[in-house]
Amino acid sequence: MGPCACGVHFTIYTPGFLHIQAKGILTHFDGMIENSEGMYLPYNSKEELEAIVREILTLPNAAQIKGSILKSIQKSYHVYSLLELANRITHYEVITIIQETEFNSIFQPIYSLEKDQIFAYESLLRDPLARISPGELFEVAQKTGMQSMLDQKARQAAIKNRAGFIPSGVKSFINFLPSTIYNPEFCLRHTFEAVKRYQINPADLVFEVVETEKIHDIDHLKNIFNVYKREGIGVALDDFGSGFATLEVLVKLAPNYVKIDRSKIDYCDQLAEKQQFLKQVVALCKELGIITLAEGIERKEELDYCKQIGITLAQGYYLGKPGNMLV
Incomplete structure (x- = not known):
């Protein structure tokens, strides 16, 4: 899957063909067609398609086989590993939600400890029909290779939902997965177009990298940060102290x-x-001109200590839970 994959929809046609980019590995399927492009296996239902894929996965060389779902016998332009294809078929209902839903955002306040007022809101993705939890959405997206599309739609929802709700000068913190941004110049253009469309001041936006996966390519992440900064948008490291950072x-x-x-x-x-850790981070960030934010504040004593040592911002249930209405 290449840099254009974030916008590619996945469809199970009924009836349709499973196209396997291999030849001679199967002989017993009725109606099978084989040509220079590989093997085409007809199916009449999602259940029949899933059974065929699961059977092929039992073959010794299944890990090397790629395939796609087609409406008719033609060349495949978007192919997947057999395991990813099986996962996409199994979770097709959730994939349909990802592809077709115009998601909403709810907001959790972030407070300035220096000024004792709201500094920003973090935007959190929600299904407007409450059919599925955000955790399940992102879990299925990871299993099925739909992270890029979901991440892109989440960014756009956060920008759109900000308009008319969050006043100018109050920032929005918006999550993103760096592994879904293959080429920042290409993959982020929809995000920047949304900023212009909804007339959002780029200075009011902060994109924060989510550490749901360990990031090995620091240079790539730095490149993403630089593209955001070039557009006048702030960037943040999320979950600092828990993972790779x-x-x-x-x-x-x-x-x-x-x-x-x-x-x-x-x-x-x-x-x-x-x-000791917090004081070290605060000292280094002051030296580098980085603003510190304490996540997950649930007790007054935690808030007081963070303020005492010079942490600038704070967020957590003690200060405000995520919600549809601004507080």
Whole structure:
């Protein structure tokens, strides 16, 4: 799957053909057609298609076989591994939701500890019909290779839903998955077009990298950050202290914001090890001009300690839960 895959819809035609880019591996399917492009296996229902794919997955060389779903016998332009294809068939109802839904965002407030007022809202993706949880959406997207489309739609929903709800000057923090952005110049153009369409001031936006997966290519992430910054948009490292991000990585990426993970905030008012880490992060960020944000504040004592050591922003259930209405 290449850089254009984020906009490619997946459809199960009924009836249709399973196109396998291999020859001579199957002999017993009725109506099978074989040509220079591979093998075409007809099916009449989603259940029949799934059974065929599962059978092919039992073959010794199944990991090397690629295939696609077609309406008629033709050349395939978007092919998938057999395992990904099987997952897409199994989770087709969720994939349809991802492809067809115009998602909404709800907002969680982020407070300035210096000014004791709302500084921003984090935008969180929601299905407007409440058919599926955000966690299940992203889990299925990861299994089926639909992360790019879902991530793109989530960014656009956050930008659209901001308009008319969040006043100018109050920022929006919007999540993104760096692994879905193959080429920042291409993959982010829809995001930048949405910013212009809804007349959003780019300075009011902050895109935060989500650490749901370990990122190996720091240079690629830095390139994404640079493209956002070039457009006048802020960038943030999310969940800092819980995953790949080290102090050295923080120096190299130089984000505008660093969101310190809840695991480092929980009972930080009582635990010396966490206090040492937080003070080190605060000192380095002040030196680099990076704004610190404490995530997951659930107790007044945590809030007071973060304010005491110079953390600038805070977010968590103690301050405000995600909701449809601004507070």
